[in-house]
Amino acid sequence: xxxxDISSIDDWKSEDFPRGAMIPEAGNSAxxxxxxxxxxxxxxDESKCTQCLICWIYCPDSxxxxxxxxxxxxxxxxxKGCGICAHExxxxxxSMALEGCELxxxx
Amino acid sequence: MPTIKELAACExxxxxxxxLCAGCGASIAARQVLLAAGDNAVVTGCATGCLEVSTTIYPxxxxxxxxxxxxxxxxxxxxxxxxxxxxxxxxxxxxxxxKKIKFVAFGGDGGTYDIGLQSLSGAMERGHDMVYVCYDNxxxxxxxxxxxxxxxxxxxxxxxxxxxxxxxxxxxxxxxTSIIAAHGVPYAAQASISHWRDLTNxxxxxxxxxxxxxxxxxxxCPRGWRTAPDQTISITKLAVxxxxxxxxxxxxGVWRQTVKVPNRKPIEEFLKPQGRFKHLFKPxxxxxxxxxxxxxxxxxxxxxxxxxx
Amino acid sequence: MAEQKIVATTGNSLVxxxxxxxxxxxxxxxxxxxxxTIVEEFAKFVAQGRVHTExxxxxxxxxxxxxxxxxxxxxxxxxxxxxxxGLAYMWEELHIAAGLRLPIVMANANRALxxxxxxxxxxxxxxxxxxxxxxxxFAETAQEAYxxxxxxxxxxxxxxxxLPVMTTLDGFITTHSIDRAQLMxxxxxxxxxxxxxxxxxxxxxxxxVSHGNFAGLGGTYFEFKQAERTAIDRSLGVIKSVGxxxxxxxxxxxxxxxxxxxxxxxxAIVVIGSTAGNVxxxxxxxxxxxxxxxxxxxxxxxxxxxxxxxxxxxxxxAVAVLDRAESFGAEGGPxxxxxxxxxxxxxxxxxxxxxxxxxxxxxxxxxxxRRVYSDLADIAGGVAEPSGLVxxxxx
Numbered sequence: 061x062x063x064x065d066i067s068s069i070d071d072w073k074s075e076d077f078p079r080g081a082m083i084p085e086a087g088n089s090a091x092x093x094x095x096x097x098x099x100x101x102x103x104x105d106e107s108k109c110t111q112c113l114i115c116w117i118y119c120p121d122s123x124x125x126x127x128x129x130x131x132x133x134x135x136x137x138x139x140k141g142c143g144i145c146a147h148e149x150x151x152x153x154x155s156m157a158l159e160g161c162e163l164x165x166x167x
Numbered sequence: 168m169p170t171i172k173e174l175a176a177c178e179x180x181x182x183x184x185x186x187l188c189a190g191c192g193a194s195i196a197a198r199q200v201l202l203a204a205g206d207n208a209v210v211t212g213c214a215t216g217c218l219e220v221s222t223t224i225y226p227x228x229x230x231x232x233x234x235x236x237x238x239x240x241x242x243x244x245x246x247x248x249x250x251x252x253x254x255x256x257x258x259x260x261x262x263x264x265x266k267k268i269k270f271v272a273f274g275g276d277g278g279t280y281d282i283g284l285q286s287l288s289g290a291m292e293r294g295h296d297m298v299y300v301c302y303d304n305x306x307x308x309x310x311x312x313x314x315x316x317x318x319x320x321x322x323x324x325x326x327x328x329x330x331x332x333x334x335x336x337x338x339x340x341x342x343x344t345s346i347i348a349a350h351g352v353p354y355a356a357q358a359s360i361s362h363w364r365d366l367t368n369x370x371x372x373x374x375x376x377x378x379x380x381x382x383x384x385x386x387x388c389p390r391g392w393r394t395a396p397d398q399t400i401s402i403t404k405l406a407v408x409x410x411x412x413x414x415x416x417x418x419x420g421v422w423r424q425t426v427k428v429p430n431r432k433p434i435e436e437f438l439k440p441q442g443r444f445k446h447l448f449k450p451x452x453x454x455x456x457x458x459x460x461x462x463x464x465x466x467x468x469x470x471x472x473x474x475x476x
Numbered sequence: 477m478a479e480q481k482i483v484a485t486t487g488n489s490l491v492x493x494x495x496x497x498x499x500x501x502x503x504x505x506x507x508x509x510x511x512x513t514i515v516e517e518f519a520k521f522v523a524q525g526r527v528h529t530e531x532x533x534x535x536x537x538x539x540x541x542x543x544x545x546x547x548x549x550x551x552x553x554x555x556x557x558x559x560x561x562g563l564a565y566m567w568e569e570l571h572i573a574a575g576l577r578l579p580i581v582m583a584n585a586n587r588a589l590x591x592x593x594x595x596x597x598x599x600x601x602x603x604x605x606x607x608x609x610x611x612x613x614f615a616e617t618a619q620e621a622y623x624x625x626x627x628x629x630x631x632x633x634x635x636x637x638x639l640p641v642m643t644t645l646d647g648f649i650t651t652h653s654i655d656r657a658q659l660m661x662x663x664x665x666x667x668x669x670x671x672x673x674x675x676x677x678x679x680x681x682x683x684x685v686s687h688g689n690f691a692g693l694g695g696t697y698f699e700f701k702q703a704e705r706t707a708i709d710r711s712l713g714v715i716k717s718v719g720x721x722x723x724x725x726x727x728x729x730x731x732x733x734x735x736x737x738x739x740x741x742x743x744a745i746v747v748i749g750s751t752a753g754n755v756x757x758x759x760x761x762x763x764x765x766x767x768x769x770x771x772x773x774x775x776x777x778x779x780x781x782x783x784x785x786x787x788x789x790x791x792x793x794a795v796a797v798l799d800r801a802e803s804f805g806a807e808g809g810p811x812x813x814x815x816x817x818x819x820x821x822x823x824x825x826x827x828x829x830x831x832x833x834x835x836x837x838x839x840x841x842x843x844x845x846r847r848v849y850s851d852l853a854d855i856a857g858g859v860a861e862p863s864g865l866v867x868x869x870x871x
Contacts, residue, residue: 074706075706077699080687081225081696082576083685083686083689085228086684089184089227089228091184094185098189116171118399118400120193120198120399121194122194122198123183126175137183139183140190140396142189142399143395143397147401212546223690224690224692231684233681234678234684235545235688236690237569240542244546245542247534248543249547252501252546252552253550255500255547255552285535285538293532
C-alpha cells in the first residue's frame with residue numbers, strides 16, 4: 061500500500077482532501093511524535109530483564125518494541141513516560157530516568 | 168487461552184502517536200482486546216469519547232483496522248450497520264461467502280451505560296455478530312470528569328461535588344454487565360486491564376461466539392481518578408482484590424467467577440490512593456466510608472450468588 | 477420507451493417497490509406513522525425472499541440512521557424511510573451522513589411535528605432537515621414519489637455528488653391514497669440505477685481506512701464543509717441530467733421546477749408537494765375565465781434551484797408562496813424566504829405574499845386556493861397591497 065503523502069497538506073484546497081474527512085492510511089499516527097510530552101524516560105537493565113513481556117502488554121502507547129517476541133527497546137517517539145512499565149516490571153528491570161534536553165521533535 | 172508469547176506474535180492494532188494521556192487505561196483495554204482477535208480481520212467502531220478523539224485527530228489515525236466513529240450514543244448501532252452490510256453484501260455475492268470479519272465497538276461508560284444504552288440494547292437484542300467493549304473509567308472523562316451512572320457510590324465528580332451539603336455521588340453504580348447478560352446474549356463478561364490474561368481470554372471468547380458479546384472493562388483514568396500515571400495497573404488490580412470489580416463471565420446464561428478473591432482486601436485500599444475518594448477519609452465521613460464498603464459487599468455477594476446458581 | 481404496468485396503489489407502496497427494484501444491501505428501519513406501510517411492504521419482500529437485503533429492525537430512528545451510516549461506510553447500498561418525530565430524532569445523524577459523504581437514500585412521509593402531537597401532513601419535519609446537507613426531493617403524487625426514489629439513488633451514488641438524498645411524499649395524502657401510476661419493469665430499473673461501486677469501504681479489510689475522524693484542530697473542518705457545499709451545488713446538474721435520462725426511459729417529464737401556465741402568467745402560486753394538484757385545478761379554472769394564472773411547483777428543494785425559479789417568475793406581477801411549514805419568528809415560511817431571495821437579483825421583482833397553510837393536515841380546500849389567486853389578482857391590478865404573512869384557513 062502506498063503511503064498517504066500529507067507533506068503539503070497545509071497547501072491543500074478543500075477538494076484536495078479525501079472526501080468526508082476519511083483517512084486513507086491505517087495507523088499513520090505512528091508518524092506523529094508524542095515523545096515530547098515525556099519528563100521521564102524508561103531505561104531497561106537487560107541483565108535483569110526476564111523477557112516476561114509484562115511491560116509490553118500494559119504499555120498504553122504501544123511503545124515497548126519487540127523483535128522476534130523479545131523486548132529490544134522503547135519507542136521514544138511515542139512513549140509519554142507514564143512509568144507503568146517500570147512500576148509493573150516484576151523483576152525491577154525498568155527504571156525511569158529524568159528526561160534530558162534532546163527531545164524528539166514535536167510535529 | 169493465549170499466552171503472552173502468543174499474544175506478542177499478533178499484530179498490535181493500535182499504533183502509537185495517539186493523543187491519550189500518559190498512563191491512560193482506555194488504550195490498554197483497546198490493545199489487549201484487539202490482540203485477542205489474533206489473525207482475524209477486524210473492523211472497529213468507536214463512540215465519541217477520549218479513545219475516539221485522541222486516536223483519530225485528522226490527518227492521523229492510530230487504528231490499523233478499518234475504523235468508524237459516528238457519534239456518541241450509537242457505536243453499537245453503527246457497528247451493527249457495518250455487520251449488516253457484511254451480511255447483505257455476502258447475500259448479493261459481492262463478498263465471498265467464506266470471508267470472515269470480526270466486528271468490535273468501543274465506548275466509554277458515558278457512551279455505554281448512559282447515552283448509548285438504548286443503541287447497545289437494540290444491537291444485543293437483534294443478535295448481530297459483534298463484540299461491544301465498554302472501557303469503564305467511571306465518569307465522563309472526555310468532558311472533564313462529570314458523573315455517569317458508572318461512577319462509584321461516594322466518588323467525587325465535577326457534577327457530583329463535595330461540599331457541606333453533598334459528599335460526592337449519592338447513587339450506586341449501575342450494574343450494566345448484568346443488564347446485558349439479561350439480554351440472553353451468548354457472552355457477557357466483566358474484566359480489568361490489570362488482569363490481562365483474564366481479559367484477553369474473555370476477548371477471545373467474545374470474538375469466537377456467534378452473535379453479540381459484551382465486555383465491560385475497568386480502565387483507569389489517571390486524570391479523573393486522581394492517580395499518578397504509573398499507578399494505572401496497580402489501582403485496577405486493587406479494584407479486583409477488594410471486590411469492587413468482580414471478574415466474571417456469563418456464558419449462555421451460566422455465571423462464573425473467573426478470578427476468585429478468597430480474602431477480599433478492605434475497600435479503603437482501593438479508595439485511598441485515589442484523589443476522587445479523599446473526602447471519604449475525613450473523620451466526619453466514617454459512616455459514609457462504611458456504606459461504601461457495604462455497597463461493595465452487596466454487589467460482591469450478588470455476583471457470588473449468581474455464580475453459585 | 478420501456479413497457480410499463482399501470483397500477484392503482486399508494487405512494488408508500490410504490491416507494492417500497494422502488495426500494496425493492498434498487499436492491500439495497502441494507503435497510504435499517506423503524507416504524508412511524510405514516511411511513512409504516514413502506515417498511516411493512518419491504519418486510520414482506522424480505523420474507524418472500526424477493527430481495528437479498530439485510531433488513532435491520534432497529535430500536536429507534538436514531539439507530540436507523542446510525543446503522544445506515546455504518547452500513548453505507550461499510551460499502552453497502554442503503555435505503556430507509558421515516559417521518560416527523562423520527563426524522564427529528566435522526567437530526568444529528570443527518571448531518572453525519574452528509575458530512576461523511578454517504579449516498580444513503582431515505583423516504584420521508586411528511587408529517588407535522590409535536591407539540592401538540594399530530595400525525596397528519598405538513599412540511600415542518602422536512603424543513604427542519606433542510607440545512608443538513610441532504611439533497612431533498614418533493615413528490616406531488618405517488619408516481620413522482622416512485623420516480624424520485626429511482627432517480628435519488630443515481631444522484632446519491634454519482635461520484636461527483638456522493639451525498640445522501642431524501643425523497644419526500646406528503647403524509648396520508650400521497651403515502652396512503654390510492655393513485656394511478658406506471659410501474660417500470662425490474663430489468664429496466666436495474667439497468668437505470670446500475671450497480672454501486674463503493675470507495676474506501678470499511679469491509680475492504682485489505683485497505684483499512686478511518687472514517688468519522690476528528691477535524692477540530694488545525695481548521696480542516698472548514699475545508700470539509702466547503703467540499704460539501706461544492707458537492708451539493710454540483711448535484712443540481714446531476715439531478716437534471718439523471719432526470720432527463722429517466723424521462724427518456726419512462727416518458728414522464730422531469731425538472732427541478734415544473735411550471736404550469738408560466739409562459740405568460742401575471743399571477744402565480746409557488747407550491748411544493750401534493751397541494752400542487754389543487755393549485756393547478758384552480759389555475760385551470762381561472763385560465764378558462766381568461767385570468768393569466770400560473771403554477772410553479774418545486775420538485776427539488778435542496779439544492780435550491782434559485783436560477784430556475786428566478787427565470788420562471790421574472791415576468792410575473794404578483795406571486796404567492798404557499799408554505800406548509802413555519803419558521804417561527806422569521807419573515808415568512810421557509811419556502812417564501814428562499815423564493816424571495818431567488819428573486820432579489822431580478823431587475824423587475826414581482827410583489828410577493830406568503831401563505832402558511834395546512835399545518836397538521838388542515839384541509840386545503842379549493843376555495844382557499846381561489847382566495848389566494850383572488851388576492852394576487854387584486855395586488856397585480858393595483859387595488860390591494862401585499863398583506864405580508866397570512867395564515868390561510870385558520871378559524
